Structure formats: structure tokens, C-alpha cells
Amino acid sequence: MSKSVNKDFEGTPQLKESMVFSRTASGRCVLAVAIGAVTLALAGCPSQQVQTLADLAIVELPEEPEVQLPTLDVSSLQDSYQTALANTTDPAARRLINLRLADLEAERLEQLQADNPGQIVKFDSAIEKYRAVLGETAQAGGSESDLAYLNYQLAKAYAMQGDQERSLDALGQVQQVEKASPFFVETLFRRAEADFNAKNYRAAAQGYWSVLSQGNSVFRTNAEYMFAWSQFKSQNYRPAAQGFVRLLDYLAEGGSFEELESGKQRLVDDSLRVLAMSLNYLGGWEQLEGIAKNGSQRKFHSLLYKTLGDWYLEKERYEDSANTYLAYVNHYPVSEAAPGLHLAAIEVYRRGNFPSKLIPAKKTYVENYGIHSPYWAAATADARSGLQATLHAFLQELAKFEHARAQSLSGAGGKRQGADARIKAGARTAYLAAAGYYEQFAETFPADTLTPEMVFLSAEALQQAGDHGRAYKAYDRVAYEFGKQGAEQRAAEAGYAAILAADRMAASDAAAQASLWQDIKTEASLKFADTFPEDARALAVLIGAADNLFRKNAYEPALQAAGKALDWQPAPRAGQKETLYLIVGHSHFELQSFAEAEAAYSNVLALPNLKATKRADIVERLQVAIYQQAQELLAAGNKQESIAELLRVRQAGNSPTASAAQYDAINLLLELEDWGRVIAEVADFRMRYPKHKLVATLMPKMILAHEGSGDWVAAAGELVRYADSDVDEETRRGARLVAAEHLEKAGEIKRAIALYRDYSHAYPQPMDQQLEVQFKLVNLYEAEGDVYKRNFWLKKLGANKGEGDRAQYLKAYALSDLAAQSYEKFRAIKLTLPLQKSLKDKKRAMEVAVADNRKVMDSGIQAFATRANFEIAEIYQQLSRDLLDSERPGNLSDLELEQYEILLEEQAYPFEESAIELHQVNALRTAEGVYDEWVKRSLASLRELLPVRYNKQEKALEWSDEVY
Incomplete structure (x- = not known):
């Protein structure tokens, strides 16, 4: 092709390689010439008599093993055809040989040009031959197909010569000859190219569209491309963009662009570049969806956004570039290409120095493609693997950024008197955000060496944010889950922090949850003591756990924890021992192991510097433990042993429990009729507790004891005291009467008479009892020989107004x-x-x-x-x-x-x-x-x-x- 032709097609390098004029294959004994489907026999092959090119039928050769034939150069072929021409007189055969000679000449010149790029090659000899054959064929009445082919080859020769005007005239002859001709579409294409080269872009666009209107052809790709270019040159940017998109659609039908041959790949690149410029003129990425979308994404949809974004980046239009990348991300967040374009936007912000947009873009990246995103859920293992490197960096960066921001806000709030609530809220939000990124890092990279530290930092952030529940879980993971996976230095610290977090939850949460968190705190404390026994805080933590278990009525576990603490090395301090012995004592007491409870309380009382107020309480508990042991013996039927235990209670000192125990012992002694011990214990009780409310109730017991021992005088004296002290009138009356009877029984007649006489004067009612007393006095005075006083009471008895039988009898x-x-x-x-x-x-x-x-x-x-x-x-x-x-x-x-x-x-x-x-x-x-x-x-x-x-x-x- 001449330099002039190359010049006409500047800016469209792909067109040069794709312009295809039909060539005839050579180098074999039998040559198939694609001119209206003609076969010509040469070199010893018999000739056939034909009238026109179209009259020659296709000869199908039988299948034979392929034979390697010697290769003949064009000059040798030309010589062969010249020989054949000299030996042929048939006009039709001669026209065919002349045509073949013209084709061989054109092929020779093309090869010459290809071999010598810098040399100008004249195609006059080929043109002359084609014109001669065309004249002969026309004169012989050749078919339209033959004429079309000859004009097409002539047009090609003119084009190779660089004579575009004559080439177009020849193509016009092809177009006029037969629309159904295989050269018709190419004719339309060549004319459109001529308009384009003439910068008549609107006409060129119409011409290329005419080619496309003919359906699929070998010119479709170039026609689509040149149509879009023609629209672009005409400043019709929307049709241009749509044209490039159609071309890309067509090229993508066979697979990905990367699989195309290099020429078509360059065509794709150029189409994308010009498409980007068209979209820019139309308003940018906001117009892209309206042009490119066709119900759903195209295979190369992301490439459109990337190309436009890249074009903006080349022009240093950073915001437009980033916005274009992110526009695709927003439209298609779960697309495979979304993460890459999002990263491209982040890189643009970095290169363009947009720090205020860099962090938000990274946050959005994590939200869109992190482990909690729909994208991650649907992604393949390979896709996830591709994201991990970026997430690894971004999660760390974002977590540190939010943590630092939270600390800064907390510091600012702390310097102000009555810190602004908004600052505090902002700090809390930042802490929670930091914790979220730390947690997401740990979840995304569970086996990473940084994960233990990330989890610890998340716990710290949550603690600062006041989210103690989540902080507890994070601390617990660091302390116990990771083991030696990079968490050794943090483990004990995290374990103790977990206890504190659970304690804060128990102190601040609702009642039901508070109880649950108390249990969690206890469990964490026990685990801490078991896991970190060398830690200086372990013993105190274990004691706290034992105390919590006791308060939750978990007495057996409380005993186990307290026992372990008591055996701790180094040994607990006196104050700690006091707490532990009390837990042991109280737990045994609640479990009704009263002997063990007594032993624990005794250990507490043996501790030095025990406060008096505490000592009194512990003594009381110890006495109750002894008292309960007495009750157990009593339930088993061992009354004597039970009495011994009851009386042992007072050895620890006087107290309400001691008084109750001694009182119970007195009752048991009464049951056993051990009158002497009853009398002794009652006397002791009165001495120890002179103002006790039970003292009054001891008088009947003392009376019974004296009666049981036969000491009627003492019993009577007790009855008199009882009568003098009791507030109940009826009780006093009865006591006096029984006292008189006891004195009478003891032979103390005068004292008995005195009590009977006082009774009669003091208690006229009930009358029946009054009459009996008078009857007693009558008898006693009779025994004393005092007739006068006897008659005094006889007269009273005889004057009674009683209506009952006994009253009437005594009266009579x-x-x-x-x-x-x-x-x-x-x-x-x-x-x-x-x-x-x-x-x-x-x-x-x-x-x-x-x-x-x-x-x-x-x-x-x-x-x-x-x-x-x-x-x-x-x-x-x-x-x-x-x-x-x-x-x-x-x-x-x-x-x-x-x-x-x-x-x-x-x-x-x-x-x-x-x-x-x-x-x-x-x-x-x-x-x-x-x-x-x-x-x-x-x-x-x-x-x-x-x-x-x-x-x-x-x-x-x-x-x-x-x-x-």
C-alpha cells in the first residue's frame, strides 16, 4: 500500500490490518481460484471449454493422502500460464488464463511491496491486465458476477496504487452490477472509508451504517468501529458511545478480551479509550449506565467504568476518576470487579492527596467486602483470598485510626469541666468502631499472629466504650482461647480484665442479667486462679469467687474454692483467712454440717486482732452450730448427749442462743425427771439472765422439779413467787391455791391456812373454788383445834349462795x-x-x-x-x-x-x-x-x-x- 493510503487512515491502525482483498492461493498443481467458484487445470491438466466464468463448475477432488508438493514461486506460475496461453485458442479459456495472469501479477506486486516497505511499487501492469480482461469479458457478454469480480480486483489494484478516485469508480461499477454480489458489502465499506478519509464524517457514518444494515459480514467489526469513530468525529458523542459499546459486545461474544488476537485486543483498547472520551463529553460516569446498561451487566461492564476512571486519572481529574470507580461499586457492589475498582478509587485519593476521603473510602471497602458483607458470603475461596491482603492492612489501619480518635476525644472531654455530652458520645462511638475493626480482623484472620493483640485491643476499646459485656468476651478469648499463640504477655492481664468487666456488668445491668453476670464473674475468677496461679492477684480473685459462690447459695463449690484458697502458697493473710473461714463455716452451716461449721468458726475466733463486733457475731454463729448439733442428737433419740451439747453452748459466752440452748436443756431434763439438775440449771439460768423474758416461764418448771423431788415447801415458795410476778390474774390465783395445797401437804398448816385465808379474801370467784378453800380452812382449823375460827369459816360456808350440787352439799x-x-x-x-x-x-x-x-x-x-x-x-x-x-x-x-x-x-x-x-x-x-x-x-x-x-x-x- 502506498504512503498516501497510509496517510488517509491515520488514527485507525486496526483498519490497515483488517482491510482484506480476496487473494488466490498458489503453489499447488491444481489451483482453486475463487472467482465465482471456478477451477482451472494447469501444468498438464486437460483444459475445459467454458463460455463464462460462471459456467465453470466446482471440481471436488477425491480424498487422498496429503502429498508434499514442490512450492512454485509466482514467476514460475506466470511462466506456466504464459505457456498455456500460447497453446490455447479458445477465447473463454484464454480469458480465464489472462485473468489468472492478472491475479498473479497483482500478487507479485503485493509481495514486492510487503518485502520492500520503503519502496514505492507501481501496480500499472496489474491494472492493465485487469482492464484488458474486463474489456474482453464485457465484449463477450460475461455475467454480472464475472464483471463484478473484475471491477473489484481492478478497484483493489487502483487502491494499492494509491489512486483512490479510480478505485472508488471501480467499486461503484461493482455496486451497480449486482447487489447480491459478495463484493457489494465491501463496496459499501470502501466508499464509507473514502468518505471518512475525506473527513466527510456524517456521510462516512451513514456509509458504515449501511454496511452494518446488511447483517453479519467480514466488515462488521471495522464497520462498527468506523461508524463509532465517524460519530465521534461528528461530535455525536452518544451514538459514538453506543457504537463502541456494540462493537465491544460483538468482540466479547467469543470470550474474554484477553483471549482475542492482538489486533482485536488493540481494537478493544482503542474503542474503550474513545468511548471514555465520548462519555466525558456527555457528562461523565453519570451517563454511562444509560448508554451501557442493557437489562443487566455486560461482560465488560466494569471495564467501561475503569477505562473512564483511568482516563480521568491521566488528566489528573482525581475526584472524577474516584467517583467513576465508586459509581460502579455503588451500582454493582457484589460484582467481581467491584473490589478492584474500589481499591482504584482509594489509590486515586492517595495520589490526589485527599486524606478526608481516604479513610471513609477504606471504611466502605471493609463494609462492602469484609467478612460480614454479602459480597464475602457469596464469594469463592479464590475471591476471598484476593481480598485478604487488603483487608489485613485496612482493618488494622481503621482500627488504629478510630482508637486514636476515641482517645483524643476522651482527652478533650476530660480537660473540660463537665465535659460536653456530645464529645463523650463521639468518643464512645469511636471506641465501638475501633472495637468492631479489631474484632473483624480477628474473625477474618483467626490464625494470624496479630489476632490475639487485635482481640485484646478490641476488649480495651469496648471497655472504654462502656460495653462491658462484649469486652468480657474479648478479654476471655485473649486469656484462654489463644494460649501461646502470641498472647502470653496479655493473657493474665486479659483474664483479670475479664473479671472486672463481668463485675461492671453485674453492677449495672437489669436484675435478672445481674445475677447471670455474677455467675460469669465467678466462673472467670475460678478460671483465672487455675490458669494463672503465679499471678499476685490470683488469691484475691479466688477468695472473691468463693464469696460469690456462697452468696449464690452454691455452698459445695464455695467450700471447694475456699478450701483451695486456704491451702494457697504463700498462705493467705489474717484478713483473708477470716473471710475464708467464714465462707467455710457459713457454707457448712447451710449444708447442715454443723460440726464442720463449728470448727470453722472456732478458727475465726482464734485469729489475732479480730474486731469485737465481728467476734460477737461469730460467737453467735458458733453457738448456733453447737445448738444444731444438739438438735440432731435429739432427733436421733440421744437426749442425754443432746443435753450435754445444749449446755456446751454457754461455754462460748452468754447470748440469745446460749439462753435458748440452756432453756431447751432444762425442758429435756424435765422430760427425764432429773429434778436436781433441773433445779440447778434453772438457778443458773436465773443468775445468767435475770431479765430474760423466759425467766417467768421457768417458775412452773422449777415448781414441777420441786414437786418431783418431794420438796413441797420449796415448790410452794416458787408458786408464791410465781403468783407475785405473773401478770395474769387467773395464773396468780391458781398459783396461790396450789402453793397452799403444797404447804398443807408438807405439814406447814399455819402457812397453808394463811394462804387459804388470803385466797378466800382475795378471790370470791369462782365460787366453787372459794367454797372448797373455805372447806379447807374449816378442816385445817379443826386440825389446829381452833373452834372459833373453824366456826367462822363454817358459817361462811353455810351461808353460801351457790346453786351447784357441791355448793349445796358444802352448805348442808x-x-x-x-x-x-x-x-x-x-x-x-x-x-x-x-x-x-x-x-x-x-x-x-x-x-x-x-x-x-x-x-x-x-x-x-x-x-x-x-x-x-x-x-x-x-x-x-x-x-x-x-x-x-x-x-x-x-x-x-x-x-x-x-x-x-x-x-x-x-x-x-x-x-x-x-x-x-x-x-x-x-x-x-x-x-x-x-x-x-x-x-x-x-x-x-x-x-x-x-x-x-x-x-x-x-x-x-x-x-x-x-x-x-
């Missing part, structure tokens, strides 16, 4: 006794002279005695009524007898004496009759079933008074044993 008893005394007084009066005077006294006494007995009879108590009835009868009989037996005056004559006696008999007789009547009343009681002593005595008196009637002798009848 008293009246009967008083009546008996009246009867005895009556009997004691003798009838002496002067009779009138003594008889008067006698009758007065009789009246009193009869009246007293009448009262007895009125009582209705039969046991006493028969006696009263008898005594009245005896009074009358006695008076009658006394009258008859009375002293006679000594100065009476016999007659006077006789008359005097008759007079006495007359006076005595009525009294005797009255006596008989009264005795008969008693005697009649037998019919009622009454036959007591007084009825018997009345019958005896009647036998004396009425012997005929009442002194009959009984006769025993003998019955025959014979049976009639």
Missing part, C-alpha cells in the same frame, strides 16, 4: 356441823333448881338447836337431812328425859312431890311424842330406799320409845325340803 355440811354444835350445847345444859330458870335456858338452847337442824333439813341434802331429823327428835327426847330426871326440890311433901312429878311428866310427854313422830319420819325413809346411819339410829330410838311396835323378835321359819 356446814349447817349440819353448826347444828351438831348447837345440839351439843343443848345437851350440856342440866336442869337444876330452880328448875324454872334452868329449864328456860334449856328451852332456849333447844330452840337454837332445832332451828339449826331445820336449816339443814331445808337444804334438801338427804345425807344431812336424816341426821338433822334424828337430832331434832333426840333434842325433844332429851328434853323429855331431862325433865323427868331433873332435880326435885327437897322441901316438898310426898304429895307435893307426887304432884310435882306428875307435872314434870305432863311437860315431858309432848316432847317425847314429838320425838317419836320425828323418828318415825326417818323410819319411813326406808320405804324410799334410804337406810343410812341416822335412819338406823332413829329406828333404835323407836325401839326404846315404842318397844311393842318396834322391838319385836324375828322368828325363822323352817321350810321342808320335801316335795309335796
